[in-house]
Amino acid sequence: MLLAGLLASVEHGLNRVLRMDSTALPRLAALEGKVIAIDCRQPSVRLFILPDEEGLMLAAHWEGEVDCTLRAPAGSLVQLALASDKNAVLHSPQVQLHGDSAVLLDLFGVLQDLELDWEYELSRWLGPVPTALLAGHLRLRARWTREGLARFSQNLSEYLAEEARTLVGQREAEAAFRELDSLKLDIERLEARVQRLARSLDTSDNA
Amino acid sequence: MNDQRKGDHAEPTTHFGYKNVPESQKAAKVAEVFHSVAAKYDLMNDVLSGGMHRLWKRFTIELSGVRPGNRVLDIAGGTGDLAAKFSRLVGPTGQVVLADINESMLKVGRDRLLDRGVAGNIEFVQADAEKLPFPDNHFDCVTIAFGLRNVTHKEDALRSMLRVLKPGGRLLVLEFSKPTNAFMSKAYDAYSFAFMPLAGKLITNDAESYRYLAESIRMHPDQETLKAMMVGAGFDRVTYHNMTSGIVALHRGIKP
Numbered sequence: 001m002l003l004a005g006l007l008a009s010v011e012h013g014l015n016r017v018l019r020m021d022s023t024a025l026p027r028l029a030a031l032e033g034k035v036i037a038i039d040c041r042q043p044s045v046r047l048f049i050l051p052d053e054e055g056l057m058l059a060a061h062w063e064g065e066v067d068c069t070l071r072a073p074a075g076s077l078v079q080l081a082l083a084s085d086k087n088a089v090l091h092s093p094q095v096q097l098h099g100d101s102a103v104l105l106d107l108f109g110v111l112q113d114l115e116l117d118w119e120y121e122l123s124r125w126l127g128p129v130p131t132a133l134l135a136g137h138l139r140l141r142a143r144w145t146r147e148g149l150a151r152f153s154q155n156l157s158e159y160l161a162e163e164a165r166t167l168v169g170q171r172e173a174e175a176a177f178r179e180l181d182s183l184k185l186d187i188e189r190l191e192a193r194v195q196r197l198a199r200s201l202d203t204s205d206n207a
Numbered sequence: 208m209n210d211q212r213k214g215d216h217a218e219p220t221t222h223f224g225y226k227n228v229p230e231s232q233k234a235a236k237v238a239e240v241f242h243s244v245a246a247k248y249d250l251m252n253d254v255l256s257g258g259m260h261r262l263w264k265r266f267t268i269e270l271s272g273v274r275p276g277n278r279v280l281d282i283a284g285g286t287g288d289l290a291a292k293f294s295r296l297v298g299p300t301g302q303v304v305l306a307d308i309n310e311s312m313l314k315v316g317r318d319r320l321l322d323r324g325v326a327g328n329i330e331f332v333q334a335d336a337e338k339l340p341f342p343d344n345h346f347d348c349v350t351i352a353f354g355l356r357n358v359t360h361k362e363d364a365l366r367s368m369l370r371v372l373k374p375g376g377r378l379l380v381l382e383f384s385k386p387t388n389a390f391m392s393k394a395y396d397a398y399s400f401a402f403m404p405l406a407g408k409l410i411t412n413d414a415e416s417y418r419y420l421a422e423s424i425r426m427h428p429d430q431e432t433l434k435a436m437m438v439g440a441g442f443d444r445v446t447y448h449n450m451t452s453g454i455v456a457l458h459r460g461i462k463p
Contacts, residue, residue, distance in 0.1 A: 001450060004262045032298055033275035048269075052295055059265075063272030 007047070007058040015055030020116040027110045029053035034103045035062060039071040051107060068099040086112070221359050230359055238309050247411045248315065249286050254406055255417075261288070263455050264352060266448070267381045268292045270459060276300040277347040280371065282336050283307055283354020287316035291325045293348075299328055304341075306334040307354075336364040341371045348372075352381040356427035365440035372462040378442060380458040385429035387453035395454060399424065430456045 018024045031051040038047045048062040072080070072095040080089045086108050090097060097104070123131040161169035168176070220227040252260045267289065273279055275298040281290045284305035293303045305320075307313040310333060317331045334340050336351065336358050349368045358364045368378050386392040399421035407417030428436060430447050433456070437445045442460025449456050 001259075001262055001266075004265055008262065008265060050296075052298075054295060057295070059269045061266070061269040063270055064274050 003045075003060045007060055011056060011058045014058075017114070017116065018055045020118060020121055021114045022117065024110055024114060025053055025055065027106075028055065031103060031106055034067045034100075035064060036104055036107060037062070037066045037069040038077065039069055040074050040077055041071060042073045049107065051110075066099065068097070068101060068103045070104060071096040071098070080108075084112070248312070249319075251407070251410055251417075254410065255403055259451060259455075260353075263381060263450055263457070264288050264292075266450065267350060267352060267379050267457055268296070270448075270457065271296075271348050271350065271379055272377065273297060273301075273348050278302045278304075278345060280304045280306060280339075280341065280346045280349045280368075282334075282339075282349065282351040282368070283357070285312050285316055285353075287320045287325070289350055289352055290316070290329060291320055291323065293350075294320075294325050294329050297328060301328055303329045304332055304346075305329060306332045306336075306339070308333065308335050337367055338363075339367045339371050343370050344373045345371050346373065347376050348379070349376070350379045350381070353383070355380055355382050355433075356423050361428070362436060362440060365437060365442070369441050369462055374462050376462050378437070378458075378460045378462070380433065380437070382433070382456065382458070383424040383427060384433070384449070384453055384456035387449055391452040391454070430458075433458055 018028070028051040032053060034051060036049040036051075038049065040046070046060070048059040048066070050057040050059065050062075070077075076089060076092065076094045080086055080095070083089050086105070089095065090101075119131055119135045122134065126134070157167075160167040161172075219230050221230045256263075271279075271293070273293055273296045275296070277297050278301060279290075279293045279297060281287075281293060281303065284290050284307050287305055290303050290305040297303060305313070305316055307316065313331055313333055320326070320329065332340070336354065337360050349372055351364075351368070355361055355364065365378075372378060386395050400418075403417045403421050404414040407420075408414040411417075427433075430449065430453065434445050434447055437458060437460045441463070443463040445458065445460040447456045447458040
């Protein structure tokens with residue numbers, strides 16, 4: 001019952017968010033009737049997602065047929081939720097996908113493309129003029145924070161890689177990896193040659 | 208099953224809460240209760256169950272296995288909580304029938320669902336659970352939530368539900384039941400007989416209806432008895448799930 005209560009709250013919140021995007025619900029309507037099972041291995045939790053034109057329905061049990069099952073540990077699921085390149089996470093060895101993967105990818109597509117019209121929601125409570133003032137202020141602050149964080153991140157990485165030499169720079173690391181790859185290939189070639197030589201020595205001894 | 212017969216010529220009686228009334232009067236008395244509470248039924252459900260009734264119904268939906276295109280009958284559907292969810296699940300190719308014997312409840316349910324935009328694949332039928340006006344083998348799923356205890360002849364109602372289900376179709380009975388631990392049972396008794404009539408008095412100005420609710424729950428068959436009744440009616444693979452320490456149980460049976 002606790003899980004059911006939690007899912008009901010999450011579902012309610014999620015559907016409110018989905019309603020703030022004008023394209024999300026029509027796109028989810030195309031997935032109506034599909035059932036996606038998310039099977040988290042560690043910790044062991046099973047969750048069912050049923051999209052339709054009113055949003056998402058979340059369930060802890062489902063007796064009907066499932067169209068797509070995604071099985072992964074919690075870490076990979078979080079990674080999947082946050083990553084922009086979901087295909088890379090889906091192809092990792094910890095993640096197993098059964099059934100119609102297009103359903104899952106379509107759902108991820110809808111969630112990834114969300115553009116929330118939060119100003120409309122805010123204007124319902126505050127009115128149009130205060131909303132416009134507040135939104136302008138918030139947008140300015142958000143841009144300033146984003147740019148500040150980007151600058152800080154760049155400065156920090158440059159300091160650590162170039163000045164303090166605590167970390168290896170991106171290009172340096174890539175060059176080292178390339179050398180390692182080439183060394184690995186050389187060793188494999190050498191190993192193959194040695195084996196061939198050993199085989200030819202064996203055949204000449206037998207003759 | 209609690210019916211009593213007084214002599215050869217007297218009318219058989221049945222329970223109405225803790226009272227015994229002639230069988231012919233029970234439906235009218237139950238109707239009176241629901242006419243009285245219909246307008247504030249949802250509010251009272253939330254107050255009395257602390258919102259838990261939504262979770263119990265959610266679990267019922269999860270176990271229904273309803274798919275797009277299915278036909279679902281929601282008996283004693285009241286204000287349409289289950290029917291609204293089923294309407295989403297069966298989609299435009301399916302059909303949901305909300306049936307209730309009580310005109311006031313059906314009217315409240317119909318207005319509420321139409322106001323919420325639930326329409327197109329849903330029908331409203333005033334019907335007695337004991338004599339369902341539908342063809343044999345018609346529905347993929349039949350549900351009755353918090354309604355069976357008000358039915359006069361429960362075995363007849365179960366047989367009627369079996370008749371309208373398709374072979375392989377499932378019946379789900381969500382109903383108050385017997386708490387599974389002694390402490391919960393005592394606390395629940397105190398809550399039911401002290402708080403429920405008081406809340407009824409304060410919110411709907413009708414303490415009697417909520418006293419009947421508490422009494423009718425005590426008179427309703429417990430988990431094992433209801434399971435045996437469903438098996439007796441002809442259902443197969445009958446199982447039940449206790450919820451909230453057995454205060455509520457969800458019984459499920461399949462038509463063979």
